[in-house]
Amino acid sequence: TTTVKDSVYQILRENGICKVFGNPGSNELNFLKDFPDDFEYILCLHEGVAIGMAEGYAQASGLPGFVNLHAAAGTGNAMGALSNSVNSHVPLVVTAGQQARTMVYSDPLLKNSAASMLPLPLVKDSYEPLSAQEVPHAISRALHCAMSPARGPVYVSIPYDDWDKHIADDARLLSTRRVVHFGAPGIDDIQPLLDALEQASSPVLVLGPEVDAQCCNHKATQLAEQLHAPVWVAPSAPRCPFPTNHRCFAGILPAGEASLAQKLSDHDLIVVIGGPVFRYHQNDPGNILPDGARLILVTGDAQEAARAPVGNAIVANVDAVLSYLLEHGVRKTGDCPDFRKPIQRHEIDQSPLQPSAIFDIVESIAPRNTTYLNEATSTIATLWERVTMVEPGSYYFAAAGGLGFAMPAALGVKLANPDRPVVAFIGDGSAHYSITALWTAVRYRLPVVFVIINNSGYGALKWFSHQFKTHNVPGIEIEGVDFVRLAEGYGMKALRVSTCIEFSQAFDSAISDASPVLIEAMIESV
């Protein structure tokens, strides 16, 4: 026989999982005791950080993230972060310790009374095994469910007295299970798309995060060149699916119905690959498509296909479809046009900082393979205009817009890819949702550069107030926060700058520092 605990670690080990992101309580101690030395426990001081870090790690590594939380209180703290995970199709197994199986009904402290209901609908599946014997199978099933298209987080609640129970050794059969997914279409399946591209006089490509998640950005560039088509990144982008310095890159689409359709008004065929149609943000009612245009969606997510309000959809592996289109699709002759917009760059001088200057300075210093995260929400469009992102895995943003994602996700990305620089632009508002990530960065020596863009408040909400004509709104000014002292309080190197030359010097030093650094960039309040 074996124990539930040994069986579960063996299942994780055989599936390449060796990191546990977590925050422990007494319910978790039986799972964590005699912690195996071939695993690493990453302590996060808030459960939103544990989820965010596991999400960044999973997205950057392609491996499932494994999280261990504490009962209902820990799961509740994780819910905001899970809203991003379920939208970004990131494979996570989220476990939470439950009170002792024999005590739960007596309403004890630290119980998770409706455990399998608590995280819904922000997980693909959630379960509390009916007996200790079921726990290894529940973990194995959660792992394969999280990794099956469309990927996503799965939750398992486990009573703490289950871990030491002895069970039959057939759990070994579970740890060696392999589930692989192909989803490649047959040529007949995508013939309608090939025909539409052949007949279109002005096709346009709109790319979503799945292109980046499957690392087929380069195939998308070849397809754009073959079609002489401009490429837009789908709105509210959580990843960067296309090189922003490529001649076909037209920009990131606005997240409003009318404004998005207006950007695509010159096209008669809109091919959306690897993302929803569309993830709008501001309410900007209008026609979803320009007059006379038709839309075809290619996605690995059947729900995304079903939810689309317009056009036809092909549910298939995005990488496989791109390969088909390259091999069998129409090829335009002559030179591919250049769809890029020229950018006027800032001088790096004594002038006061502003977001566009910050991004120009970063653009002039950061290595080309840097990964960026941006949660200074009023500056996102400016980053996409000014920062070059080429490789897969160059950019991450909260897929549901749930703030508090970028700081912990930056740590997870760095943990997965230690050789790539990681820069996180964080708003002075967003920084507070996961500020404890700074301690985890120092504790695990993750040399991320955190740039706090401090405009003394919720800049994006000031913009929305203007848009929505909802004036005199309280609660959007934040004055008097000292991020340098906050960072130093967590043991992190930190400095404050307010001019371009100061920021340039600080960033040039921070990007090659072996330790994490926080730079507080003071800019005019918007």
Ligand SMILES: Cc1ncc(Cn2c(C)c(CCOP(=O)(O)OP(=O)(O)O)sc2=O)c(N)n1
């Ligand atoms: C968890 C959470 N809480 C609140 C919000 C609402 N929110 C908030 C509070 C924003 C302003 C963030 O301000 P910031 O300082 O981080 O960045 P900017 O000043 O550049 O907008 S944008 C936005 O959608 C959110 N998206 N997620």
Ligand SMILES: [Ca+2]
């Ligand atoms: Ca701000």
